[in-house]
Amino acid sequence: MNGDWLIRGRDGRLSVYLTAGDAVLCRAERGPGGPWEAARRVGGDQKLHPVLALGRGADGYAHLVSWRPTGTQESGLVHSTHFRPRLAALDWAPIGHPDKKGARTGTPAVAVDAQGRAHVFVRNKGGGVSLAAQKEKGGWNPWRDLKGSDVQEELAAVTGESGRVGLYAATSGGLLHWRQEEPGADPVLEEAIEVPVRPGTLRALATSAQRTTLFFTDTSGDLCAWRPGTKPVALLASAGPGPVAAVRCALDGHDCTLLAQRSVSGRVAFAAYPTEQESAGAWWTESGPRLPADAEVSLAVDEDERxxxxxLSRSSGQLLLTRRKDEPGLALEAWRQV
Structure with a gap:
């Protein structure tokens, strides 16, 4: 799964999304902070490949993108919108293939602009990035080639506080960054840097009115932060092999960035620091039980700003949850299975 799969909906309820065989499932709270419903299939009965990209609009709507088989050795991308966890999601609608037809070309990424339009990014067969963006009044614009080369499998899409959409990608020798210069425009390739990046570790977050920050692990094992126009900064040693989850939140009255990652011990490791102040330092604190090797971590802020x-482990189907206690620091409630 690419993107935050724990999402607070427009009605304040939390939802989680996961792939299960040839389907995407959703579980949601019955009410904010309340018990959880059983898993439900999303988007109708179409059979999908086990890949899912997620994005959340400022309106709280969840946008889901997956690949579906369309023929022998051929696939196409599909999109669904989930307006509220209590309602059924829209049926999967086709948005085509970046090369018109062919096999899957990579894991998609999705971001949603200030007007609620989904932007779907995916690697194309030439090794660059292609974009399909929703029209403001429905439907999709044609696929656009955003250029780039030697792009790796997983992309990191992000929406800035301005509502404009950006994208990060890793190559064999560095990082690329695309950004919209104005709302509704195609993102343009603004910057490329040489840095040794470990594949599959990108996660982007809006961190100020004008900037987004990319978190990634370099080949030496350091978790790094990069804001375009600056040099990457090594924040601390990575807790584990996969990408981090990241969210901005208020901790003791301060604007902080909270990171979480499944550690090499199998537990969840947390680290927090003042947003965009990497020089302040950060350190990991582990929490919860040991998790299966395929467990993923996601972060959100609930209706009470906690x-x-x-x-979530796809092999076991186990979903565990914790919330911050109403006390100073980052004290967490006991993890519970839902």
């Missing part, structure tokens, strides 16, 4: 962390 941090919520969730872990």
């Amino acid at each position: 941090v919520v962390a969730a872990t």
